Amino acid sequence: MAMIRNRSRHRLVALSLILPFVAIFALVFAYPVVEVVRMSFTNAPLIGGGEWVGFANFERLFSDRLFYTSLKNNGYFVLLTVVPTTALALVIALAISRLSGRMQALAMVLFFTPYVLPVSVVTQIWSWMLDFQFGVLQPAIEAVTGKRVPVFKNPFWVMPSVAVVTIWWTNGFNVLLFIAGLRNIPEELYEAAKLDGATRGQLFLRVTWPLLWPVTALVLTLQLILQLKIFDQIYLLSEGGPFNSSYVLLLMVYREAFQLNNGGYAAAISLVLFLLIVVISILQFQVLRIGGKK
Amino acid sequence: MTRQTRFENAALTCITVLAGLIWIFPLYWAFVTSLRTESRVVSDQAGLLPDEVNTSSYVDALFNTSLMDWYINSIGTSVIITVVVLLTGMMCAYALSQMEFPGRKALYLIVLASFMVPAQALVVPQFVLMNDLGLINRWGGIILPQLVVPVVIIVYKQFFDAVPKEMKEAVVLDGGGDYTLLFKVFLPLNWGITTALGIITFIMSWNAFLWPFLVVTTEDMMTIPVGITQVNDSFGVAYARIMSVALLAAAPVVIAYLIFQKRVTEAVMISSGVKG
Secondary structure, three states, X not given: OHHHHHHHHHHHHHHHHHHHHHHHHHXXXXXXXXXXXXXXXXXXXXXXXXXXXXXXXXXXXXXXXXXXXXXXXXXXXXXXXXXXHHHHHHHHHHHHHOOOHHHHHHHHHHHHHXXXXXXXXXXXHHHHXXXXXXXXXXXXXXXXXXXXXXXXXXXXXXXXXXXXXXXXXXXXXXXXXXXXXXXXXXXXXHHHHHHOOOOHHHXXXXXXXXXXXXXXXXXXXXXXXXXXXXOHHHHHHOOOOOOOOOOOHHHHHHHHHHHOOOHHHHHHHHHHHHHXXXXXXXXXXXXXXXXXXX | OOHHHXXXXXXXXXXXXXXXXXXXXXXXXXXXXXXXXXXXXXXXXXXXXXXXXXXXXXXXXXXXXXXHHHHHHHHHHHHHHHHHHHHHHHHHHHHHHHOOOOOHHHHHHHHHHHOOXXXXXXXXXXXXXXXXXXXXXXXXXXXXXXXXXXXXXXXXXXXXXXXXXXXXXXXXHOOOOHHHHXXXXXXXXXXXXXXXXXXXXXXXXXXXXXXXXXHOXXXXXXXXXXXXXXXXXXXXXXXHHHHHHHHHHHHHHHXXXXXXXXXXXXXXXXXXXXXX
């Protein structure tokens, strides 16, 4: 009897511990997940009811040229950021990890500080640096291309420029992960390899790279998911233009829901983005795991 | 250490620090710009070195914009988000780690799975919900959807799992319950991870853009990252003032980072799982 009472008391205590999180989770996370699915099958405006329209939103979406443009731009942006930032972060981390004491701390601060800035601070600084008339970087652009370029208003330059800004902003995070990964590699392994007469190149290829692979895979995965969700920088720097050349899926969600009042259609786009991210991250995880085993 | 390796190390140090200085140039440039007069900013003579100390655009930024309101909104919402996320997270993680109850495994799976759901994909129904609750343009509306941070639970659970059983026994013998255990034993043992998670959560909510941008439409309710985008519109092209506002907006997190450098670095490493 006492045992049973104890157990139900134990359960009550457990319930009281999980309840705050579960209640918030149910309200602002689980319920919206259900809602985004339901709304995607209706013609609801942003606020207010709407009627069941079956797959109409998805039919419309898959024949919407802007959807394919956005999808392509999302892919292009991923190409421009994920691998470049990972490689760059690895190089920087390798360099920093060989510095000693104060110099190492200084270098880390220099590379990491941009990461703690709010996105709009980042975009404003870069807008100023790349200003068509007075930007401090325009002479450099002029030296390479022969003329000044309004980068965020040029269909060719806009995505690479947003990619550069994004890498500058977020790279410090990846550097940190690599530094942590490098610190986890036991020093003895290097010493043993050196005793066997390994060259520096061999040390990297045979010791550092394989042991760092889990971190590399983590960085690649985090980056891929993050960059697929690109919105802030594009909205602030180019608003999807010029001529939709930087239009991306989340921008489409924003415009349909909050400017054109098509809640149902925006929910359908959200759902596609959601599924895309889940599928790609599972796929990438599997691929990287196989890569790591070789 | 041989002479050659010593030379190599010195060269590497120089190159790395130099690269770091180039990397931070945008911030330096923003600072130099912010101290110039508007006319100097766009004149041909303005070089790369600081040549003026003109604080008028800072004064302008502080008194002719709603910057103070945005600070208060950002600090208020970020502090509340951080406290609630940590508290609900550690409670839930404690139950998941140390207690038996029906649905425990299912709950943990849901937490893990929700880690994969991009919050951005939920903004439409979340906005509808906040509207139904009358929370548009209110702190509550900014805060609520940011309270679900599954990684906090995942990390806490890992750390709670590692607490040795003996630590519990003394308290249990004294008749202490699970709340006593959590707040008198598990929490003090894990202050390090608590500060780390707190810092990460705070930076995340301080820098959040998309959600506050959607849920707030009146200038006085904006948070810093959203508010400062308004300055462009009201100032036109006035880069000294825009840079002053941007730097004032960035100052709290940058200063906090510089003070708590080591903690922040550790926090990033721990919360992403590369360092246990």
